[in-house]
Amino acid sequence: MIPGQSIRTILLTFGKHLTYSGTVQELTIFQELESRTPLAERAGVLSESAQWRGLPVFVKTLMVDDPDAQARFHHEGRVAASLNHPGIVPLLAVSPRQLIFPFVEGGTLRERLECGVLDVQEATEVVMGLLHAVVYLHRQGVTHQDLKPENVLLQSGRAGQDTVRIIDFGMSHARHMPLDIHSGTRMGTPHFMAPEQFYGMRGDIRSDLYSVGVLLFDCLAGGPPYADALGWLAGIHTDRAELPGPAALHPLLRSALSRDPAQRPHSAGAMLRLLCLARQELGLSDLENPGPADRATPDGEDLVLPGTAKGSSKP
Ligand SMILES: Nc1ncnc2c1ncn2[C@@H]1O[C@H](COP(=O)(O)OP(=O)(O)O)[C@@H](O)[C@H]1O
Ligand SMILES: [Mg+2]
Secondary structure (H helix, E strand, O other), X not given: OOOOOOOOEEEEEEOOOEEEEEEOEEOOOOOOOEEEEEEEEEOOEEEEEEEEOOEEEEEEEEOOXXXXXXXXHHHHHHHHHOOOXXXXXXXXXXXXXXXXXXXOOOOEHHHHHHOOOOOHHHHHHHHHHHHHHHHHHHHXXXXXXXXXXXXXXXXXXXXXXXHEEEOOOOOOEEOOOOOOOOOOOOOOOHHHOOHHHHOOOOOOHHHHHHHHHHHHHHHHHOOOOOOOHHHHHOOOOOOOOOOOOOHHHHHHHHHHOOOOHHHOXXXXXXXXXXXXXXXXXXXXOOOOOOOHHHOOOOOOHHHOOOOOXXXXXXO
């Protein structure tokens, strides 16, 4: 037995080739990897694909001794280790300077979008898959704070509800971790960043919902809502591109993209329900109704967009 292992059990099927039934392992020594291929180095962290114990893995290695970089790296590891959901890439193992994840074949949603926009069926499926995972995250007291197509993998490259895998908890906040390591040092991507995050406020779940709204916009339009995102964030202009996709999705898009967090859906569960209703209105096959566990409130209050009549998804 390796010291310190077995902090939780995961059972995950990751694509047709790999089934992980194991534990997140806390390893005290640096792990030797085979077939290493460096992918990128950013903010003192090297990303590589490699083989580890016969598994294809994605490894992040901390390359610097800077205390801030170390704190961020360990924060990302602690948050990732605390999560267990099929829509989130699991942490397989952690050593003092390595985070080891399964390698997800298929590329990012950004790479998929570079080949062309998604159709309404695909875009809404991807966002439903994303929201299922975000409902879980928020229940765990975690806000991601950096949701964008670069941080969403599509298993096997297919844009579906069941292929979405969230990555990168480097910017996340976790209620169970009081230390706020992001005090003004790192910012998200302007296009996907909620205005309150831009103004340095600690975002809440509604900041993630703003980012999901931009992501839906991007999937349908092939670009974000504001060409000059910083100008919009700073309140200099309001030149938003026309809302993409069918009108049935516009109230949800408009609400999620609101500058005022109070005008956004109240929870990821509420946003998921609204998306299901819009899909029904569009006659899209009902994949899987979010069960009671995904509903923000049991009384249906979550079906209401701020500022609209109860149950209506019309503008
Ligand atoms: N588990 C994984 N499997 C395959 N590719 C991955 C995996 N995790 C990350 N990547 C790729 O590496 C990129 C950077 O990873 P990420 O965790 O987002 O780090 P960063 O903090 O540098 O943004 C992602 O955009 C994606 O292309
Ligand atoms: Mg990233």
